[in-house]
Amino acid sequence: MxxxxxxxxxFELTLQGPQDGNPxxxxxxxxxxxxxxxxxxVDGFYDGDGIYRIRFMPDAEGEWSYITYxxxxxxxxxxxxxxxxxxxxxxxxxxxVNGYHFVYAxxxxxxxxxTTCYAWIHQTQELQEQTLATxxxxxxxxxxxxxFPKHYAYNRNEPELHPFERGDDGAWDFERFNPIFWRHxxxxxxxLMSLGVEADIILFHPYDRWGYxxxxxxVDDRYLRYAVxxxxxxxxxxxxxxxxxxHVKAKTMADWDRFFRIVQExxxxxxxxxxxxxxxxxxxxxxxxxxxxxxxxxxxxxxxREWRATYRKPVIVD
Numbered sequence: 001m002x003x004x005x006x007x008x009x010x011f012e013l014t015l016q017g018p019q020d021g022n023p024x025x026x027x028x029x030x031x032x033x034x035x036x037x038x039x040x041x042v043d044g045f046y047d048g049d050g051i052y053r054i055r056f057m058p059d060a061e062g063e064w065s066y067i068t069y070x071x072x073x074x075x076x077x078x079x080x081x082x083x084x085x086x087x088x089x090x091x092x093x094x095x096x097v098n099g100y101h102f103v104y105a106x107x108x109x110x111x112x113x114x115t116t117c118y119a120w121i122h123q124t125q126e127l128q129e130q131t132l133a134t135x136x137x138x139x140x141x142x143x144x145x146x147x148f149p150k151h152y153a154y155n156r157n158e159p160e161l162h163p164f165e166r167g168d169d170g171a172w173d174f175e176r177f178n179p180i181f182w183r184h185x186x187x188x189x190x191x192l193m194s195l196g197v198e199a200d201i202i203l204f205h206p207y208d209r210w211g212y213x214x215x216x217x218x219v220d221d222r223y224l225r226y227a228v229x230x231x232x233x234x235x236x237x238x239x240x241x242x243x244x245x246x247h248v249k250a251k252t253m254a255d256w257d258r259f260f261r262i263v264q265e266x267x268x269x270x271x272x273x274x275x276x277x278x279x280x281x282x283x284x285x286x287x288x289x290x291x292x293x294x295x296x297x298x299x300x301x302x303x304x305r306e307w308r309a310t311y312r313k314p315v316i317v318d
Contacts, residue, residue, distance in 0.1 A: 002082035007061055008093040008105060008235045011082055013044075013054040015068070017075045024176055024226075027052070029075050031068045035060050035084075040268050044068070044075075045229040048179035055233035057269055058084040059093070059105065094235045094271060095198060097290050100314050105235075112316055114142035118202070118243065119150040121188050122159035132191055142198040144240065144276075144318060147185065147227065151209040162210070163223070172211060174219040182230055193236040200238040200293075200318075201231065202276070203259070206247035214250035221262055228266040237271050239263050240293060244278040260288040276318055284311040293318045 005011045018027060029044035031054045044054035052075060058064055061084050068078040087093070093105025102110040115138075120131045135143070149159045161181040167173040189199045203224065206213055215223070231237050241259050242248055256275060263273060274293035275282045284292040284307075291314040292307060307315050 002080055004083045004085045005058055006091060007084055007087045008057055008059060008091055009087070010233045011056045011058060011064075012233075013056075013066070013068070013078070013080070015044075015052045015054075015075055015078060016050055017046075017052045017070075018072055019050045022175055023052075024222075027070065027072055027075070029054065029068065029070045029072075031056070031066050031078075033058070033064055033066045035062060035064045042233075042268055043225065043229040043266065044070075045226055046177075046179075047183075055230070057094075057233040057235060058082075059269075060084060061086055090196060091235070094269060095238070097272070097314055100308050102291075102314060110141075112142045112198070113139050114144060114200070114316065114318060115140045116144040116318075118144070118146045118152075118205070119155045119159075120145060121185060122146075122149040122155070122161075123157070128188070132195070135192070135197060136195055141196060142200055142238075143192055144200040144202060144243070145188075146202045146205055146243065148205065148208065148212040149210065150205060150207045152207040155207075163212075174215060177226055182226075186230060186234070189231060189234050189237065193234060198236045198238055199234070200240050201227070202240045202243045203227065203263075204241065204245070204248055204251070205243040206249070213248050217255070220255070220259070224259060224262045225266050228263060232267045232269055232271060239267070239271055239273045241273070241275040243276045244295070245275050245282060246278050246280040256282065257286070257288075260286070264288045274316075284313060289313070291316060 023046040029052055031042050033040045033056050042056050044052055047053050063083055065081045070076040092108045095102050095104055095110045104110050117131055161184055163181050164172045164174055165176040165178050192199045272290045274291050276293045277295055292311050293316050304315050
């Protein structure tokens with residue numbers, strides 16, 4: 001029996017496995033978690049150095065069991081059990097849609113007071129810690145933040161870490177993720193969670209000098225599945241397909257639809273999903289969008305009621 005886990009906290013299974021070839025491409029790993037009559041399937045991921053992880057966020061108190069599935073014998077059919085216990089003070093679970101509003105999973109109302117720190121995880125450690133200290137004494141309970149670094153005003157520095165490894169020629173190896181970067185991103189998501197701040201994760205954006213905004217479709221899809229496998233078990237995660245999606249010239253509307261479906265199908269917890277615009281609105285009425293994340297001029301705020309009636313979903317002015 002593994003250690004007890006709070007409801008809506010993270011159970012993590014760590015396994016040793018193969019390092020030969022390219023484990024990011026060659027090894028499939030998942031697990032099924034069972035509580036009474038319910039079964040939840042979760043994807044695992046390779047974390048480098050022969051380490052594989054499966055993360056799970058239990059949503060019901062009581063006994064859970066699990067079994068792994070893999071195309072490699074050493075990772076297949078691993079079983080175990082753990083107990084999910086009541087949440088501690090301040091753990092209200094993930095945020096859900098409640099009509100035109102939001103509510104935590106335990107029924108506590110949630111009113112988003114958001115800010116943006118797009119590339120904060122790509123700055124110096126000192127500035128990152130200053131950001132957390134500032135948030136601690138602020139009213140904000142939601143932070144929009146990018147996975148990829150941003151090339152824009154105040155963001156001209158070269159980040160220390162990137163999501164992908166570099167090849168021998170110095171170019172990005174889009175077939176190998178950089179686990180050190182992803183561990184850092186996870187740490188910052190957890191830091192926000194400890195402050196009671198929702199992490200609105202921006203998956204793509206146009207302000208790029210590294211090639212992340214124009215990756216091949218198979219790389220985009222693999223990146224999304226990897227991001228969901230690593231981050232979805234954290235209760236404070238939201239998914240934003242893009243910041244100012246209509247400025248990402250390498251993507252089509254069909255691409256954005258596909259990205260939504262991949263995230264929706266890969267996320268066993270169905271965290272909130274939206275997409276952010278500059279001028280052209282995405283169709284927020286589509287079934288995979290949970291709420292409208294809209295950028296507008298201040299004078300257009302009176303249109304929010306119109307948009308709520310059109311989309312029949314919550315509207316956040318981001």
